[in-house]
Amino acid sequence: MERLDKAKYDDFVKENYGSWEEFREYCVKLPKIELHAHLNGSITPKTMNELIEQRKDKEPDLANFSVKNYIQPNFQLEDFFPLFNTVYRLTDNIKSIEYIARNVLEEFSNDGVRYIELRSTPRKNTEKGMTKQSYAETLISVINEVNKKGNIIVRLILSIDRKSTLEEAMETVNLAINLKSSGIVVGVDMCGNTNGGAFSRIKPAFEYAKKNGLGVTLHVAEIPNSREDNLEMKSVLPDRMGHCTYLEDDILKWAKDNKVAIETCITSNIICRTVKSYETHPFTDYIKNGQPFTICTDDKGVFNCDLSNEYLIFGAINNYNKKQLFEISKKSINYIMCKDNELKRKLKEIWDNFEINNLN
Numbered sequence: 001m002e003r004l005d006k007a008k009y010d011d012f013v014k015e016n017y018g019s020w021e022e023f024r025e026y027c028v029k030l031p032k033i034e035l036h037a038h039l040n041g042s043i044t045p046k047t048m049n050e051l052i053e054q055r056k057d058k059e060p061d062l063a064n065f066s067v068k069n070y071i072q073p074n075f076q077l078e079d080f081f082p083l084f085n086t087v088y089r090l091t092d093n094i095k096s097i098e099y100i101a102r103n104v105l106e107e108f109s110n111d112g113v114r115y116i117e118l119r120s121t122p123r124k125n126t127e128k129g130m131t132k133q134s135y136a137e138t139l140i141s142v143i144n145e146v147n148k149k150g151n152i153i154v155r156l157i158l159s160i161d162r163k164s165t166l167e168e169a170m171e172t173v174n175l176a177i178n179l180k181s182s183g184i185v186v187g188v189d190m191c192g193n194t195n196g197g198a199f200s201r202i203k204p205a206f207e208y209a210k211k212n213g214l215g216v217t218l219h220v221a222e223i224p225n226s227r228e229d230n231l232e233m234k235s236v237l238p239d240r241m242g243h244c245t246y247l248e249d250d251i252l253k254w255a256k257d258n259k260v261a262i263e264t265c266i267t268s269n270i271i272c273r274t275v276k277s278y279e280t281h282p283f284t285d286y287i288k289n290g291q292p293f294t295i296c297t298d299d300k301g302v303f304n305c306d307l308s309n310e311y312l313i314f315g316a317i318n319n320y321n322k323k324q325l326f327e328i329s330k331k332s333i334n335y336i337m338c339k340d341n342e343l344k345r346k347l348k349e350i351w352d353n354f355e356i357n358n359l360n
């Protein structure tokens with residue numbers, strides 16, 4: 001929030017929302033869809049510290065992992081590197097995964113997210129008896145439990161790290177195919193460090209996923225000069241693409257023509273320095289060009305953001321009033337991977353009810 005020059009938008013906010021507080025309240029109340037959120041990056045420092053407390057009696061070295069107040073107003077990506085080690089350590093067993101998933105989903109729900117396709121990379125830890133399969137099944141069982149409560153509808157995307165071998169990537173795709181019948185797993189994702197190697201190496205796994213009815217989303221063009229990779233990714237015909245901050249115009253046009261939505265992660269792009277400022281974020285071009293896109297958080301725990309605030313930033317910069325912001329959030333229903341028409345109807349009903357009660 002501190003990165004947004006609020007004074008510049010004071011008049012607009014006053015006129016359309018009353019005050020910044022009322023603007024924030026509206027953004028929380030607005031039903032929202034989250035389509036790009038990594039489980040591990042979404043863990044808050046609070047949850048990490050709770051887990052450390054729970055586990056440190058049996059694992060005394062965990063006391064050294066205690067998460068301090070990393071989140072300062074002008075935090076930079078470098079400030080978070082110690083966090084990544086902590087997250088890796090804390091997600092090494094089934095019980096902790098359950099605790100984390102419950103907390104993360106509850107936070108999204110409290111933030112007014114009504115539908116989420118959460119993503120996570122299945123991890124194995126032989127020492128603690130965790131397999132990729134039991135990891136994914138644990139998430140499915142927590143998701144079923146959360147779905148039953150009815151405040152938020154959750155689906156799962158299994159992520160594949162860019163540096164995986166083709167064999168490892170295929171293992172995750174096969175796991176996703178086997179778990180599709182749960183009704184929870186809807187697709188696969190490619191994520192991870194952009195230095196992880198050429199996409200072409202693991203491309204067949206994503207083609208196989210598509211052939212077997214899974215949705216596909218890919219982290220695309222997060223760095224400049226990745227033309228060859230971008231073309232390879234496009235040829236898989238992904239359902240959505242993440243980030244795309246350096247995507248060439250011809251591929252953007254292809255995405256528009258084929259209704260392939262961009263998962264735009266505003267604050268994440270700023271902190272990772274792929275975009276200089278909120279004011280110069282490519283979403284202004286997306287609006288101008290009629291590009292399909294959906295606003296997402298990426299790693300809300302690491303970047304200290306939430307989806308309501310991303311909507312607030314987007315609304316302020318583009319001078320969007322209540323109705324316009326509502327239309328943006330409603331459009332995301334078109335971009336979900338879940339092909340269940342009954343679910344889409346249910347989501348439309350939630351948005352229609354909000355409109356009747358708040359915008360007429």
Ligand SMILES: [Zn+2]
Pocket residue numbers: 036038191219242298
């Ligand atoms: Zn991401």
